[in-house]
Amino acid sequence: MLIKVYGSAVFGVEATTIVVEVNIDRGIGYHLVGLPDNAIKESNYRIAAALQNNGYKIPGKKITINMAPADLRKEGSAYDLTLALGILAASDQIKSEKIAQYLIMGELSLDGSLQPITGALPIAIKAQEEGFKGFILPKENAKEAAIVGNLEVYGVENIKEVIAYFDEGKPLARTKVDTRKEFQESLNFPEFDFSDVKGQESIKRCMEIAAAGGHNIILIGPPGAGKTMLAKRLPSILPPMTLHEALETTKIHSVVGKVKNMGLMSQRPFRNPHHTISSAALVGGGSYPQPGEISLSHNGVLFLDELPEFERRVLEVMRQPMEDREVTIARARFTVTYPSSFMLVASMNPSPGGYFNDPDAPVTSSPIEMQRYLGKISGPLLDRIDIHIEVTPVPFEKLSEEKKAEPSVEIRKRVTAARELQTKRFKVLEHVHYNAQMNTKQIREFCILDDASKALLKNAMDRLNLSARAYDRILKVARTIADLEGTTDISGNHISEAIQYRSLDREGWLG
Structure with missing residues (x-):
């Protein structure tokens, strides 16, 4: 008997429906075809144990399973439930009338319980597009998939529940999510707030400009000056995510399994990879390409602490994604594109010892050592960073002040108003x-x-020997400063302030 059951494969951030054809005939053997990887090939052991422990069995006949389209590589253990139900239906152990109306995914444990899968949201979107009545998947992924309206989503804990639904008509508990309501209720502020930052008014001004125009920014200063503290608070002044941005961001995090029991992401992501990260982990890649840190920070902030400590080749692969706002990973048989529209916030010490021309500092560096240290970052990469700003340590008088600084909510209002002008x-x-x-x-x-x-x-271009790209950056930042003031025209004041934010371009910056 031939039965068709439906699953799905995720490539990039889009899903493709997989037709699992199960045919049981006279003879002996278990043949799984359609370019499955090792995790799928091993599924027969998990399925056999799960069925036996729940009162069912794999029939002792010739079982042929084809995963179509057969020329598309399938990977992962999420097809266990799909294959198991196909075998049960094809061997007449359960009724099969309704099984083709549902998209079914889940990894089986040996006792029949279900483990969570990755990519539930893009799969649910595809299921809705292709007119499936419902989506049956592990309970931990149900809230994530239920973001998609007009699709019945059933989260199950054990294969027995699914068998009882198809064979006995025993109802499953449907997971429902009011996406818009939950999204609006969760638009609160992160735990980090600019009111905690003492002093550093000029740096806060830079962060406000960066947030208002979506500009990349690099903070240069000695250890303890507050670079990391400021960077962590940047998401709190960015405009709230739109529903479209939230869906787009959640899809990417769903692909790598970071949205379990969470539903729709409402806060802009903040990613802070360690400087030992590889280029594949940063921009994405692998035999079966996965999104990297720059895609996981899509619609949010990517913070690279101690920028010169990152391998130069790792930083260089970021150049094109920063310009194109997407990253394309090419393999021999296919190409995957991930969105990567993020704000880059980088920090660095001005010298290997961390202190810049400070005679009282515990560690000092010569100008040659400082040049060599800064030389780890290429000029083209620095050109792609709109704002360069020096961060100086906060004096004791400011640190000991009891008065609270301006909160993020007030800064965010100005940033949002400037973004509305740009929209x-x-x-x-x-x-x-x-x-x-x-x-x-x-x-x-x-x-x-x-x-x-x-x-x-x-005059500034001639004196600072700026590149054409730096010229464009200055104009962009000046446009943002004018937007924050609510003015249509760019004035000399806006240009002069924007020029100040090119610290690393200034001659004599190293003393």
Whole structure:
């Protein structure tokens, strides 16, 4: 008897429906075809034990299972439940009338209980698109899949529940999520708030500008100056995520199994990888490509602490994704693209010892050592960072103040207002939503300078020997400063402030 059961495979952040065809005929043997990986090939041992421990068995006949499309590589243990139900239905151990109406996924334990899977959200989206009545999956993934409306989602703990549903009509508990309501209720602020930061008013101003325009920023200063503390608080002043951004972000985290029992992500991600990270872990990759840290920080913040300590080749692979806001991983048989529109926040010490031209510092470095240290970061990468700012230690008087600093909620209001101006400005452009995303053509259109501002910028370009890319960065930042003030035109004040935020371009910065 031939039975068709439906599962799904995830490639990138999109799912593809897999038809599992189970045919049972006279003879002996178990043949699994359709490019399964080792985890799927081993499934017959898990399925046999799970069925036996629940009063069923794999029939002693010739079983042929095809996973179509047969030329598409399938991986992982999430097909266990799909294969098991197909075998039961094909051998007439359970009724099969309704089984083709559902997409079924789950990893089996030997006692028949179900382990969570990855990629539940993209699979649920595909199931809805293709008109499946429902999606049966492990209970831990049910809330994540239930984000998708108009799809019946059933979270189950054991294969016995699924068998009872198809064979006896015993109802399963449907998981329902009011996505919009839960999303709105969870738009609270993270635990880190700018009101905790003493002093550092100029740095807070930089962070506000960076958040308002989506600009990349690098903080340069000695240990203990507050670089990490400031970076961790940046998500608290970014505009709240839209429902579309939340769905997009949740899909990426679903692919790597980071959304169990969580549902829709409402907070912008903050990723802080260690400097020993490999290029594949940072940008994504592997034999079966997975999203890397830059994709997991999509719509959020990627914080690279101690930037010069990262391997140079690891940093260099970030250059194209930073420009294109997506990363493409090519393999011989297929290509996967992950979105990677993130804000880069980097921090670094100005020298190997950490202290910059401070005669009282415990460790000092010569200008040559400092040049060599800074030389670990390539010029093209620094050019892609819009704002460079020096962070100096906070004096005792500021640290001991009882007065609270301005809270994140107030800064966020100004940032959101500036972003709304940019949304209106770029409403006819499909892939541009804020100033940092402008290309050269759009910069020439939206960053028009008067003669005085042009002269000021020309003088700075000549004196600092800035590249054409740095010129564009200054104009973008100036546009954002003007947006924060709510002005249409860019003035000389905006240009001069933007020029100040190119610390690493200034001659004599190393003393």
